[in-house]
Amino acid sequence: MITPASVSRQLTSVPEGTPRVLIVGAGIAGITLAQLLRGQGLAPVLVDRSADAQRMIGDNRAGYMLALMPMVDPIIDALGAREGYLYSSVGIERYIAHAHTGRVLRQYQLGELLAEYGDYRGISRSELLTVLTGAETPVAFATTVQGLVDDKESVTVTWAGGAADDPGCTEFDIVVIADGMNSRTRTLVPAHSREAADTVDTAWGGWVCWADADGSPDAVEEIWGDGFFLGMYPVKDGIGVFLGCPDSRQPLGPRRFAGEVRAKLKEMSPRIDACLEAIGASEDPFFWPLRDARARRWAVGRTVLLGDAAAGFLPTAGIGAGMAMESASVLADEIAAADRDDPAAALDRFEARQRPRVETAHDNSRSLAGLMFDRSRLLAAARDQMFRVLSIRTALKPILRLLDTPAGS
DSSP states (O other): OEEEOOHHHHHTTSOTTSOOEEEEOOSHHHHHHHHHHHHTTOOOEEEOSSSSHHHHHHTTGGGOEEEEOGGGHHHHHHTTOHHHHHHHSEEOOEEEEEOTTSOEEEEEEHHHHHTTTOOOEEEEHHHHHHHHHTTOEEEBOSEEEEEEEEOSSOEEEEEEEOOTTSOSEEEESEEEEOSOTTOSGGGGSHHHHHSOOEEEEEEEEEEEEEEOOOSOTTEEEEEEOSSOEEEEEEETTEEEEEEEEEGGGGGGOHHHHHHHHHHHOSOOOHHHHHHHHHHHHSSSOEEEEEEEEEOSOOEETTEEEOGGGTEEOOGGGSOHHHHHHHHHHHHHHHHHTOOTTOHHHHHHHHHHHHHHHHHHHHHHHHHHHHHHSOOOHHHHHHHHHHHHHOOHHHHTHHHHHHHHSOTTO
């Protein structure tokens, strides 16, 4: 459970002789790291710019339906959250690929393929945060970092907002920047502000909303269309819907564009019909611009980037949240084992261990975007043929390679 707690109050819980760790951003990466560190006897300070827990969840609506690969299983278990995770999510067993006309091309047995590694599950972002926070996760809300000064002995943090009793500045041994792909805190570190992030803009985006649950909670379905993309992702008690379009079509609005998609489809299943109806009926659904970002370095002195602040993923491979959690786990191990007199070395080790894995997954997401988002009817027909002959093991080869070599192995 997320509980409000000022920076001053959180600092009183830091055990004597342990490093002072600040985590900026109470998203999936930040909360995972905070909870893992608490399990290892540390007491990090966690801050978020949102005014309260409800707004913290609402400010990140773009990622509210998630499919989590088995790489998160050890982390869920380390947090003692297995029971809550299973209760709050659904097991994904099948992937159903549709032709650009709507016809079912092929059904892949995902669960069977991934069973040797662990669970593949669908969950909403809000439910995942509830699972991760456990009994108590203190967060200083409405608190942002205004300045960072690393003098190699410590990092002096200057605050904006926060509680009345918070100091104007605080010294920390380690600062973890986990406030998202468009991180403002990242720009306060001179080495990062000089090196612009590597970005990809697909020139596409999409509306996201919820549809009612149906009789197939174990099946993800996608249509890679000619000038549209429709993804349908089950979670507990609902289906997350993503209707993608080129940026040039966004001004049409969700209702009219959903109508265009209907006109293109020659076969309409009850789920497709319901999901298009949900997009059209949704009041002001969130439009998710399909952009990503990759920082050219993560660790700088006593500061380090984590999650989307280090590598913000396109949703194409469905692995961004899992990689953020995995990175948090690797970083927690390095911080817990760090020599307090030289935490920078621990952060460098974290980057050396995890950055190649994350960037491999990042490259895969970028490659898939080139296939998934296109307006050509000819390419759409070619993709349909690809689905007819492509095995699920071949399609998931990059992800299976990651699962075959877990982080830290």
